[in-house]
Amino acid sequence: xxxxxxxxxxxxxxxxxxxxxxxxxxxxxxxxxxxxxxxxxxxxxxxxxxxxxxxxxxxxxxxxxxxxxxxxxxxxxxxxxxxxxxxxxxxxxxxxxxxxxxxxxxxxxxxxxxxxxxxxxxxxxxxxxxxxxxxxxxxxxxxxxxxxxxxxxxxxxxxxxxxxxxxxxxxxxxxxxxxxxxxxxxxxxxxxxxxxxxxxxxxxxxxxxxxxxxxxxxxxxxxxxxxxxxxxxxxxxxxxxxxxxxxxxxxxxxxxxxxxxxxxxxxxxxxxxxxxxxxxxxxxxxxxxxxxxxxxxxxxxxxxxxxxxxxxxxxxxxxxxxxxxxxxxxxxxxxxxxxxxxxxxxxxxxxxxxxxxxxxxxxxxxxxxxxxxxxxxxxxxxxxxxxxxxxxxxxxxxxxxxxxxxxxxxxxxxxxxxxxxxxxxxxxxxxxxxxxxxxxxxxxxxxxxxxxxxxxxxxxxxxxxxxxxxxxxxxxxx
Numbered sequence: 001x002x003x004x005x006x007x008x009x010x011x012x013x014x015x016x017x018x019x020x021x022x023x024x025x026x027x028x029x030x031x032x033x034x035x036x037x038x039x040x041x042x043x044x045x046x047x048x049x050x051x052x053x054x055x056x057x058x059x060x061x062x063x064x065x066x067x068x069x070x071x072x073x074x075x076x077x078x079x080x081x082x083x084x085x086x087x088x089x090x091x092x093x094x095x096x097x098x099x100x101x102x103x104x105x106x107x108x109x110x111x112x113x114x115x116x117x118x119x120x121x122x123x124x125x126x127x128x129x130x131x132x133x134x135x136x137x138x139x140x141x142x143x144x145x146x147x148x149x150x151x152x153x154x155x156x157x158x159x160x161x162x163x164x165x166x167x168x169x170x171x172x173x174x175x176x177x178x179x180x181x182x183x184x185x186x187x188x189x190x191x192x193x194x195x196x197x198x199x200x201x202x203x204x205x206x207x208x209x210x211x212x213x214x215x216x217x218x219x220x221x222x223x224x225x226x227x228x229x230x231x232x233x234x235x236x237x238x239x240x241x242x243x244x245x246x247x248x249x250x251x252x253x254x255x256x257x258x259x260x261x262x263x264x265x266x267x268x269x270x271x272x273x274x275x276x277x278x279x280x281x282x283x284x285x286x287x288x289x290x291x292x293x294x295x296x297x298x299x300x301x302x303x304x305x306x307x308x309x310x311x312x313x314x315x316x317x318x319x320x321x322x323x324x325x326x327x328x329x330x331x332x333x334x335x336x337x338x339x340x341x342x343x344x345x346x347x348x349x350x351x352x353x354x355x356x357x358x359x360x361x362x363x364x365x366x367x368x369x370x371x372x373x374x375x376x377x378x379x380x381x382x383x384x385x386x387x388x389x390x391x392x393x394x395x396x397x398x399x400x401x402x403x404x405x406x407x408x409x410x411x412x413x414x415x416x417x418x419x420x421x422x423x424x425x426x427x428x429x430x431x432x433x434x435x436x437x438x439x440x441x442x443x444x445x446x447x448x449x450x451x452x453x454x455x456x457x458x459x460x461x462x463x464x465x466x467x468x469x470x471x472x473x474x475x476x477x478x
Contacts, residue, residue, distance in 0.1 A: 022311070024156075024304040026297055027373050029287075029380050053173070055467030056181050058276030059454070063269070064184050067257055071180050072173070074258025081165075081172040088158075088165035095158035098151040101143040101320075108136045135334060138325030138341075148315035153308025160305060164298035170291035178462035180256045182455055187249040188271050189451025190242050195270055196443040197239050204232045204436060207419075211429060224429040231433055235440065275394065275457035278464065286383045289465030293383060296376040303369035310365040313358040316350040383463060390460030397453045404446040411439040 056068050072078065116129035146152055208228045214220035254264035287293055324342040328334045351358065415435040421427040461467065 022304060022307050024301050026300070027376065029377055053177070053466060055461050056177060058461075058467065059181070059273050059457075061184075061271055061273055063266070063271075064181060067184060067253060068177055068180060070257040070259070071176055075176055075256060076258060078169075078172055078176055081169040085162070085165040085169045088162040092155075092158040092162040096155050098144065099146070099155060101141050104140050104142075106136075106138050106140070108134070110134045133329050133331075134327070135329070135331055136325060136327045137334065138323055140323040141321065143320045145318040145320060147318055148312035149308050150312030150317075153305045153312065157302050157305030157309070160298050160301035164295050164302060167291045167295035167298055171295055174291060174462060174466055176256065178458055180253060181458045183249045183252045183256070185273070185451060185454040185458060187246055187253065187266065188269070188273065189447060189454070190246040190249070191268050191270060192447040192450070193444055194239065194242050194246070194268070196440065196447055197235060197242065200436070200440045200443070201232065201235055201239070204228065204235060207432065207436065208232055220429065227429065227433055231436060273454055275453050276461075278457065278460055280387075280391070280464070283384060283387075286380070286387070286465065290379075290383050290463075291465065293376070293379050296372070296379045300369065300372040300376055303365070303372040306365040307362070307369055310358070310362040313351065313361060316348045318346065318348045321345050321347065386463035387460065390456055390463050393456045394453065394460065397449060397456060401446065401449040401453055404442065404449050408439070408442045408446050411435070411442040415439050 054065075054068065056064055111131070111133050113131045114129055116127055118127055120127055144151060208225070211220050211224050211228050215222060215225050250264065250266055251261040253266065254261040257264070287297075322342075322344045324340070326334050326339045327341050328336070328339040333339055415432070415438075418427065418431045418435040422429055422432050
């Protein structure tokens with residue numbers, strides 16, 4: 001018996017040493033030293049440990065702030081992600097219970113009759129029918145000796161899965177707020193374009209009245225009247241197109257805020273929104289700031305733990321199951337010493353042949369880990385692309401917007417000159433129409449570029465993982 005115990009202890013030590021779950025380490029990714037910057041950008045110093053919300057307040061729009069709060073409170077998408085996080089945490093707690101013994105208590109009260117014709121255990125003794133009570137109270141313990149690391153790997157995987165769900169919730173929140181801000185910016189940009197069209201329509205109607213009056217006096221031809229009417233009709237058509245686009249953004253905002261689209265409306269407002277100042281930091285900051293990168297990294301930890309679970313199938317499964325209880329024919333003697341019963345047991349199972357199932361499961365887990373590593377690197381590369389796109393895009397849009405507003409001022413001067421020359425008879429009305437169309441085009445282009453700057457700012461904040469509370473906001477401004 002002593003030799004057997006020593007042999008069992010030695011076998012357990014070997015199993016514990018050979019079946020340890022694979023250690024997890026985050027794979028290295030190649031990151032540039034700095035972003036590819038162009039004036040007026042320069043590197044900032046954001047604090048990655050700070051809170052990453054509510055970044056939308058940087059745009060200084062009370063209406064946007066109120067909509068974001070409604071979305072965070074009422075969004076079904078965010079509620080789904082929160083529920084999944086609760087499930088993942090509960091699953092991690094349930095899996096962690098496998099590290100501890102499971103205790104149970106049971107009782108049974110029975111009155112039973114045995115058969116006189118039951119099979120005999122001894123042919124020299126007769127069998128009799130008996131009627132008696134059988135009262136039992138038992139306490140049972142069950143514990144899996146985690147020699148192969150299966151339980152530890154499962155617990156590590158469940159905890160990493162819960163952390164992944166937490167990162168997914170943060171990412172859902174970031175995506176929700178960014179999508180809402182983008183739709184809101186697009187809607188307000190359309191408000192500006194509709195205002196441009198409204199002013200152009202007023203101008204074109206006054207021009208139509210003028211050319212009609214000149215036609216009635218014989219100073220203008222019918223062709224000039226028809227030309228001006230055509231310009232007005234074309235502009236009126238564009239209004240309906242923009243109103244349709246605005247309605248679509250309005251409906252999208254309603255859905256994001258958890259409001260039925262027929263019950264939601266946003267009145268037209270001309271907002272003077274300015275892109276916020278955004279500190280860039282270093283490319284490596286993305287690994288700490290972006291929740292989708294954190295989620296991908298936790299997915300690798302989950303896949304690594306699955307390798308440990310699959311690897312444990314090659315080793316014996318050992319379970320301890322002691323029990324103690326009381327059994328008696330009469331309840332009055334239940335707690336007497338003579339009613340005590342107990343058992344001590346150890347069960348061990350070792351698969352000898354499974355037609356390659358364990359090896360296939362291990363290969364499957366290893367391939368899943370390799371896929372999660374590739375996914376992680378892809379997410380990091382995509383994140384760097386999004387940030388670099390935002391940096392170059394804002395710099396270019398800033399210069400284009402400045403030039404567009406200069407073009408608007410020039411187009412207005414050209415229209416004034418064309419009107420004066422036409423009224424003085426120095427030119428044809430075609431020059432006036434051309435100047436009107438040029439002004440309308442320039443004003444709409446300026447509005448669109450301003451909207452694109454705001455939209456790119458939203459996407460850059462999203463690409464950087466959110467806001468920096470208390471960061472050095474003077475670090476960069478396109």
